[in-house]
Amino acid sequence: MATGEQPIEPNVLLRLDGVTKVYSLGDGVEVHALRGVSLTVHTGEFVAVMGASGSGKSTLMSLLGCLDRPTSGAYFLEGRDVSRLSRNELADVRNRTMGFVFQSFNLLSRTSAKENVELPLLYAGASTKVRKERAMEALGRVGLADRSNHHPNQLSGGQQQRVAIARALVNQPRILLADEPTGNLDSRTSIEIMALFQELGRSGITVVVVTHEPDIAAYATRVVMMRDGRVVDDHRQVPLAAVVPPATVEDVEGGVLAGGAP
Amino acid sequence: MNPWVTFKVALRALLRNKTRSGLTMLGIVIGVSAVIAMVAIGEGAKVKVAQAFDAMGTNLLIVMSGSTQGGGMRGGAGTMPTLTWGDLASVRTEVSSVKYAAPVCQTGASIQSDEQNWTTMIVGTSLDYFAIRNWAIDKGALFSQADIDSGSKVLVMGTTVAEKLYGAGVDPTGRTIRVRGSPFQIVGLLTSKGQSPMGQDYDDAVVMPVTTFRAKIQGGLAQYIPGVVFVGATSSKTTSRAQRDIEDLLRDRHHLQPGIESDFSIRNLSELAGASQQGTQVMTSLLAAVAAVSLLVGGIGIMNILLVSVTERTREIGVRMAIGAKPRTILAQFLVEALTLAVMGGVVGIGLGIFVAQRLAASFQWPLLIRGDIIVLAVGFSAAIGIGFGLYPAWKASRLDPIDALRYE
Numbered sequence: 301m302a303t304g305e306q307p308i309e310p311n312v313l314l315r316l317d318g319v320t321k322v323y324s325l326g327d328g329v330e331v332h333a334l335r336g337v338s339l340t341v342h343t344g345e346f347v348a349v350m351g352a353s354g355s356g357k358s359t360l361m362s363l364l365g366c367l368d369r370p371t372s373g374a375y376f377l378e379g380r381d382v383s384r385l386s387r388n389e390l391a392d393v394r395n396r397t398m399g400f401v402f403q404s405f406n407l408l409s410r411t412s413a414k415e416n417v418e419l420p421l422l423y424a425g426a427s428t429k430v431r432k433e434r435a436m437e438a439l440g441r442v443g444l445a446d447r448s449n450h451h452p453n454q455l456s457g458g459q460q461q462r463v464a465i466a467r468a469l470v471n472q473p474r475i476l477l478a479d480e481p482t483g484n485l486d487s488r489t490s491i492e493i494m495a496l497f498q499e500l501g502r503s504g505i506t507v508v509v510v511t512h513e514p515d516i517a518a519y520a521t522r523v524v525m526m527r528d529g530r531v532v533d534d535h536r537q538v539p540l541a542a543v544v545p546p547a548t549v550e551d552v553e554g555g556v557l558a559g560g561a562p
Numbered sequence: 563m564n565p566w567v568t569f570k571v572a573l574r575a576l577l578r579n580k581t582r583s584g585l586t587m588l589g590i591v592i593g594v595s596a597v598i599a600m601v602a603i604g605e606g607a608k609v610k611v612a613q614a615f616d617a618m619g620t621n622l623l624i625v626m627s628g629s630t631q632g633g634g635m636r637g638g639a640g641t642m643p644t645l646t647w648g649d650l651a652s653v654r655t656e657v658s659s660v661k662y663a664a665p666v667c668q669t670g671a672s673i674q675s676d677e678q679n680w681t682t683m684i685v686g687t688s689l690d691y692f693a694i695r696n697w698a699i700d701k702g703a704l705f706s707q708a709d710i711d712s713g714s715k716v717l718v719m720g721t722t723v724a725e726k727l728y729g730a731g732v733d734p735t736g737r738t739i740r741v742r743g744s745p746f747q748i749v750g751l752l753t754s755k756g757q758s759p760m761g762q763d764y765d766d767a768v769v770m771p772v773t774t775f776r777a778k779i780q781g782g783l784a785q786y787i788p789g790v791v792f793v794g795a796t797s798s799k800t801t802s803r804a805q806r807d808i809e810d811l812l813r814d815r816h817h818l819q820p821g822i823e824s825d826f827s828i829r830n831l832s833e834l835a836g837a838s839q840q841g842t843q844v845m846t847s848l849l850a851a852v853a854a855v856s857l858l859v860g861g862i863g864i865m866n867i868l869l870v871s872v873t874e875r876t877r878e879i880g881v882r883m884a885i886g887a888k889p890r891t892i893l894a895q896f897l898v899e900a901l902t903l904a905v906m907g908g909v910v911g912i913g914l915g916i917f918v919a920q921r922l923a924a925s926f927q928w929p930l931l932i933r934g935d936i937i938v939l940a941v942g943f944s945a946a947i948g949i950g951f952g953l954y955p956a957w958k959a960s961r962l963d964p965i966d967a968l969r970y971e
């Protein structure tokens with residue numbers, strides 16, 4: 301399958317076609333980070349991307365997230381080829397379609413949780429009223445409504461990551477991209493985050509998570525293995541239900557996912 | 563993103579680092595206030611000089627005995643008098659561009675009241691003198707033409723002299739003082755005129771009829787004027803013509819052949835005033851230039867801080883781009899940050915500048931002259947500096963690659 305018309309297949313959210321990414325380091329030195337990846341992801345899937353360090357997981361994520369353009373190959377997002385869009389057009393696609401969660405949270409310091417969450421709406425041009433409402437709603441969804449005025453340095457790592465997830469969700473994206481979101485969190489908090497992702501998947505948001513931990517990948521509906529810039533394995537699985545172990549006294553402070561399982 | 567939102571985002575970013583924003587603004591504050599204060603000082607000095615020249619007399623020409631090299635305001639001390647009473651009458655009546663002409667004879671002398679004595683300037687002149695110098699009587703009355711004709715022993719007194727002899731606020735009119743041994747009646751007190759451009763106190767003088775002056779104070783040859791002639795031209799535009807006309811008339815009256823140097827000289831006070839004005843103008847420009855340099859330094863400060871800030875906030879920029887900020891949005895945000903710093907600095911600088919100008923004007927007793935155009939210019943300039951020096955850092959920020967920026971440590 302090559303370029304041109306993308307046959308509209310129901311539920312296909314995105315499709316990579318022979319995508320490569322080559323970084324030039326100057327002096328003719330080139331790094332082939334991706335060597336031809338083809339991948340189709342359906343709406344509502346929860347994909348875990350695994351692989352050794354340097355296998356190209358983060359590179360794949362930045363292409364999926366429209367943070368960068370492939371060296372060759374095509375990327376169809378909701379049927380539209382986005383692999384050759386300008387920087388400004390990509391910014392719009394990111395704002396409307398993507399939510400990002402990073403290993404190091406990347407919240408703006410000295411800025412309240414609420415203002416951090418409002419940020420994508422600001423760039424989408426939403427009114428102050430809509431921004432306030434949606435930000436509070438998103439914070440409520442991750443169980444942090446009562447921390448809306450806290451600054452990042454007044455929140456635990458797990459809470460910061462949940463603020464980051466609220467920020468990723470506030471624009472009602474189609475895809476949530478998370479590169480090692482639990483890398484800086486303990487296992488209990490990691491399970492909380494996974495429970496949250498599973499819930500998002502059920503509500504129709506596609507989630508792609510990069511992880512090194514098989515325990516984490518077990519919560520996904522699909523696991524993609526990478527090696528040397530290629531997809532070497534891709535299988536669906538029955539996900540493990542993320543059940544947060546009973547809270548100890550200290551954990552209550554950390555905050556259990558609001559609402560829990562449906 | 564609309565401009566108001568951009569402004570709010572920029573303002574939030576500035577408020578996150580208040581100390582740094584404040585210090586950056588300080589450069590602009592100092593620059594703008596310096597420009598405003600310096601220009602106000604220069605303008606004040608200019609008006610002060612103009613006022614001093616006005617106090618000497620409007621459209622004033624001074625005709626002196628002797629050539630240009632000799633003599634001075636004192637009436638050609640050491641030179642032979644060459645101006646006659648006939649010359650004076652001719653200048654006054656025959657030159658169309660001349661409105662007033664008065665003999666001015668003066669000498670320093672000691673005068674005595676009942677309790678005090680004071681050494682001051684004694685001036686003998688005619689009534690035209692007061693018209694030329696715009697010098698009015700505050701209390702009492704001026705002596706009359708009849709007093710001049712008869713050589714009455716009357717005089718009008720400057721405020722400094724009255725103060726020295728009788729104390730401040732005392733009306734000396736009607737009292738008698740002795741000048742060179744003769745009793746004189748004080749008929750009037752002159753209004754205060756302040757200082758000459760050279761710092762001489764105009765009010766430290768008494769003025770009497772020129773006839774009395776010659777009879778009682780200082781004689782001399784009957785035919786010649788023992789002093790100078792003050793001439794008032796009909797307007798400021800005619801002073802130069804009056805100067806040439808008087809020159810021609812007097813050369814003719816003194817039977818001077820062409821090529822022979824004049825035996826008198828004419829000083830044009832408005833030319834002197836012009837030269838002096840130019841001096842203060844140069845000073846004003848210099849002060850303004852120095853102040854403008856400090857404004858420029860303030861601008862470089864903004865650029866410096868923004869460059870540091872772009873580097874420091876690389877990750878933040880990456881996050882903003884990842885969640886949908888376009889390169890031009892980032893450019894706008896940093897530009898607006900620079901502009902906000904510069905304009906806020908400019909506004910604070912105006913306040914400070916006006917305050918400093920007020921204090922300086924008060925301490926120098928200058929009129930306070932805040933020029934509106936300079937304020938507009940200073941703020942416009944600081945805004946231009948904000949944009950000019952903010953452009954490079956903002957452009958750098960907008961060129962960042964979101965992936966690199968997110969990975970930045």
Ligand SMILES: Nc1ncnc2c1ncn2[C@@H]1O[C@H](COP(=O)(O)OP(=O)(O)OP(=O)(O)O)[C@@H](O)[C@H]1O
Binds near residue numbers: 323332351355357360
């Ligand atoms: N900006 C870049 N310039 C040059 N080479 C790069 C760049 N980004 C990534 N690479 C290279 O591309 C390859 C894939 O990197 P990538 O970050 O995608 O790996 P990864 O699978 O995410 O690894 P890890 O698990 O350690 O995060 C690596 O060899 C890396 O050195």
Ligand SMILES: [Mg+2]
Binds near residue numbers: 357359479
């Ligand atoms: Mg990685």
